[in-house]
Amino acid sequence: MSEAEMPVSMQFDDAAQEHEAATLGMWTFLATEILFFGGVLMAFTVYRRLYPEAFSQAGHRLYPWIGTANTGVLLFSSFTMALAVHEVEGLARRNRLVRYLILTALLGATFIGVKAIEYYIDYREGLMPHFNFHPVEPFEHPIQSQLFFVFYFFLTMLHATHMIIGIVIMLFYVGRTRRADYAHDLRLKIEMFGLYWHFVDIIWIFLFPILYLIA
């Protein structure tokens, strides 16, 4: 067995088996994530159907252009992540890998920053349930509209949490890649991590129209 075909962990026969297992495992995990978000999305759908008017009015208080800009940032970060995974082979291209990872992390941080500013605007406009829900321009159905914002914050915060976890892991990988122990197992991990990052992107691809547009 050549070095490249050696599995990293003793329980596997060869690297191919290991790679297959890792990919399947990651996708299975992503399936659980889909259901995780899916539960809230279903609750949201039920209420949107019960209170179409109130939800529509509430949704119009968000700023679609912020959401659009952030979608762009995330799509771009997915691209840089794909580039990073592309560079994962071989020691020679380690620097490029590090560069792409950092770029991705930066884009992720930009997203979070924009989101934070948006939250602040919402807060100022009195649209944050529990903390400050005194809309500058009152709603016709304050209770139901508040429900919209509860879901808006819940969903976006859940998503942002996933982003933050992703950024932390990414920085950790950057550190390890730069050190000497950049080895096969790290390559596999970065590849799998890429899947996670794209997935978080996909979640946002759906959240954006659901929250900002179809109101």
Add this chain to the structure above:
Amino acid sequence: MNLPQIPYFLSHSASVTGERVDFVFGLLIVFATTIIVIVLAMVLFCVTKYHRHRHANREGAIDHSTKLEMFFATVLTVIALTLFAWAADVYADISRPPADTMNIYVVGKQWMWKLHQPNGREEINALHVPVGQAVKLIMTSQDVIHDFYVPAFRVKQDVLPDRYTTMWFTATKTGTYRIHCAQYCGTDHAAMIGWVYVMTQPDYQKWLDAAPANQPAIAGTPGTVGAPMATQLRSTFNAMGCIACHVPTSSVRAPRLDGIYGQAVKLQNGQTVAADEEYIRESILFPNAKISAGYPQPSLMPSYNGQLSEQQLRDLVDFVKSIRNGWPADATTQPASAEPAKDEPKP
């Protein structure tokens, strides 16, 4: 006074639908017992006959038979679907009250039941009903979810906050039966109990006439006299400001209420519902829940949730019912002194 009647296992229940429930239950018992006996017999037979130390003919054992499995699965599916249909039919019966019911309003709260007789008499943890009369309970809760359960009638229904659910029964035997709260609702859930007193029609009438309307009759204590207040109905309607919108002369475009009771109402979302008490109550408390076709959403009508006593609410419903054949002569001439709805305090 009647002693509490002890329902015994598989006793005949004390309501019309209850008998149907008992029948399906019996059916299931027969079915289940058969299966269990077959399985147990099979196991015991094998354990004794094919014990390792026993000499038995073990030739010709097979280890699969798709035909047998399919046959078995098909038979069971058919049995299962039959049982389903039977029980579902009973359920449909339980869920759909007949047309001419006597209506009683039930309010559950931690940890008691308040019930309103049709004439306005209020009871706590007790319910008097005449035998042989279909009774419909229209129920809501003031706090958490409760559940109104009368084992002897084989009926129960969750009682939800901010929503009305209904349940009905026709008692077949006079006597005293337990009421339980069957949905866990906090500390004294176990003590949220009461009695149903099923009386003959004349006894019930006597009981009704024997107490003042507003004095709650606590379980077991005899009540005193009172009379229905038919004349009061309209004054509530006027006083609450309904009159400001719901008369043909009003400047607010609101549906006419005369004649709607019992009619089918088309809703904005395309559904059609029957304007029964439940619907009228809901329209008053939560106008936005069901908006009539052709009226703006959200409803112009303010929510009266929290602003009416149960008594007033009942009066309003009864008033709307009473005008099913047109407005009383002087109703529309009432001065529209009521405040416009916009100034009604928001809940």
Add this chain to the structure above:
Amino acid sequence: MSELQKTIEPSPPRRLNYINHDWSVASWLWPKDHKRIGVMYLVTITFLFFLGSMPAILIRLELLTPKAHLVTHDIYNRLFTMHGVTMVFFFLIPSIPTTFGNILLPMMIGARDLAFPKLNLASYYVFLIGAILAMVSLVYGGVDTGWTFYTPYSTTFSNSAMTPMIFGIFIAGFSSIFTGINFIVTIHTMRCPGMYWSRLPLFVWSLYATSLIFILGTPVLAITLLLLAAEHAFGVGIFNPALGGDPLLYQHLFWFYSHPAVYIMILPGMGVVSELIATFSRKRIFGYHFVAYSSVAIAILGFLVWGHHMFVSGQSMYAGMVFSVLSFLVAVPSAIKVFNWTLTLYKGSLVLKTPLLYALGFIGLFTIGGLTGLFLAAMGVDVHVHDTYFVIAHFHYIMVGGAMMAYLGAMHYWWPKITGRMYPEGWGVFSAVLVFFGFNLTFFPQFVLGYMGMVRRVAEYDAHFQVLNVLSTAGASILGVGYLLPLGYFFWSLRWEPKAGPNPWNATGLEWQSPSPPPELNFEVMPTVNGPPYDYDTVALHEEGIKHV
């Protein structure tokens, strides 16, 4: 002790196995070996079972008398919540998969370990943290909502220690997810040469089906609990009708997980029973393919029936009917299993050892529990018996009579493999019989109570229910003794019982081809498979066979 073993024993070279190859503290605190992790789970979960049965004892004692003499209503409510939560989330859901599944799955498919050993270890510690958090809520006075946490009571009205409890269960959920992912990937990618899907042991099939539910159901529970926590902590209305929410939506979300979860609890048990029946009938299992596929069918169909918990909740009548008919249909694959097990016994050569007794007990009690499940799925009847002791009896018949029996059966069957020692057969038979009778005495009267109208979750009841309640409590004491005995003799056996040898039951699975206890990497020679499963026809039928030890 068999002649054979005696002759081999005299000078065994000290063989290294997964237990004694490394005694360092670190190697026991952070093991990556699935067998060690399994043993850690076994200890933890057995402890949690006894913890969860403490409130059960108090519940039964309280219910001896119609009035609340022993504890107040408030405490009683905390007791049954503690009992339900511990038993469901911290005992029965993880029980068989994380212990026997963990230890045996890789061995049964001829692998050296699970695909992700670190994830496996993480799942254990995540579980432990979850369990501890849930116990923390005890310190703060417990929770009084019932294991179902219905809103708006749980979020707005109850002032008990909800937060640690919710997060405890939330966290433990991730342990389930990790285990599920690990099992699925392992079964898909790590089977040894010749181990085709059609040769997988039925226990592995059932673990696969269970894992599907783990990964497809648990996330929904997690998110539901998170929504619950948010509503509870911030007072915003997610399910609260006063704030525009719908409490029934919570029930939908909760049961979307919790009904499939009942199959998480029973499927591994069914897998165990399939193994036991085949081994102790000395016969190939009848209808292997049907038994295998019915596990997967149960797992998938199980997701379509949750609304049967909501027949009287105010759910629409039509939705109720859909859920009811699907509930009847999900019973068919279970029926197929019962059918195949009994046919396996037919013309077998039954060896009536403790594990088989438990398996037979399982068949009988699961059938009763399952059939009464049909009573509940029958809508007209459920209106009457919903939230009465009939339901309590139904699920104890399946969970205690079924799953718990399977757990004990598995314990006896694989104990020699896990520890290398036999257990005392006489005591085993004695306590199996005790458990069976104690169990029926405890829970059969509850069916009657339920139909008579005794509601659940009450510390007080009408006097005429007392006789049956006393019977039930009496049964529970017998049952308790039946459970304590194994605890005693298993410990005892570790030291005093004879060594078991690699294959004390003459069974066919791969796990029996390895020494007991197995070495660190499971096999001395990595196995290959070249025949059908349960090939007892080739293991000579009238061999002197299984020895008394």
Add this chain to the structure above:
Amino acid sequence: MTHMTHAKTKNSTLVFTLISLFVLLGLTVAANKMEHGALATVIALLIASAKAVIVGLFFMDLRKSTSLTRLFATAGLLWIFIMLVLTMCDYVSRGM
């Protein structure tokens, strides 16, 4: 069949993927400006699904994955669908 021998996604493919994603994003915004009501919902969700599929196929290499992986990738969606359909079954027919 290891990932070493996997034909790697070309950089140009990745760039092309990115461009099409941005085109779709533009489309989303444009459609939202023009359409309102139920159709807008459908359009927005359709475009979102298209974007998700593109990310899945090209960035996440589902294109080259085994059918098993694809099965698990779609299982989550299918299960959400089940949950939605059966729950809605209740909400749609309530009060009928």
